Amino acid sequence: MTPVKGLIQQQGDDGHPDPAAGWLHRPGDAPSDDLDLAVLLLNSVDLLADPPDRLTVDWYSAVLTQAGHPDLAAALHPADLTPLRRLRERLRPVFTATSPAEAATVLNPLLAEGQAIPIAHVK
Numbered sequence: 001m002t003p004v005k006g007l008i009q010q011q012g013d014d015g016h017p018d019p020a021a022g023w024l025h026r027p028g029d030a031p032s033d034d035l036d037l038a039v040l041l042l043n044s045v046d047l048l049a050d051p052p053d054r055l056t057v058d059w060y061s062a063v064l065t066q067a068g069h070p071d072l073a074a075a076l077h078p079a080d081l082t083p084l085r086r087l088r089e090r091l092r093p094v095f096t097a098t099s100p101a102e103a104a105t106v107l108n109p110l111l112a113e114g115q116a117i118p119i120a121h122v123k
Contacts, residue, residue, distance in 0.1 A: 030068065031067060031068025031069050032067035032068055032069070036067060037064075037067065037069070038091055038094075039095075040063050040067060041055075041060075041084065041087065041088050041091065042088060042091060042092060042095060044059070044060065044063075044088065045088070053085075055081060055084060055085060055088070056081070057076055057077065057078055057080075057081065060073075060076060060081075060084065061073040061074075061076050064076065090106075090110060091110070093106045094106045094107045094110075099122075100122045101122040104121070104122045
């Protein structure tokens, strides 16, 4: 698989993330968490690229592998792309919400559908 340039943020000589090397920080060899994977999925659309939607099996497999999830990458099939695109569009409003309450309103049904235990509470 071809590495996705700039995906994983490397540490500089001072031990801090080097912004020039990428934008996702993984300490040590730890795999990226679910939030990182959601951000990666959302960023599979790049309006400055041609074509803007770069979500393909090859691209997402490379992303998952670099993010420390080679098992997920190996299990990815072309039939997964439509549900991934649907999930990406359902997640986008969580990240564009103008308040925590709005984000929770969008996110909680997704968490319940996925049988996730955490539910976002906003005071």
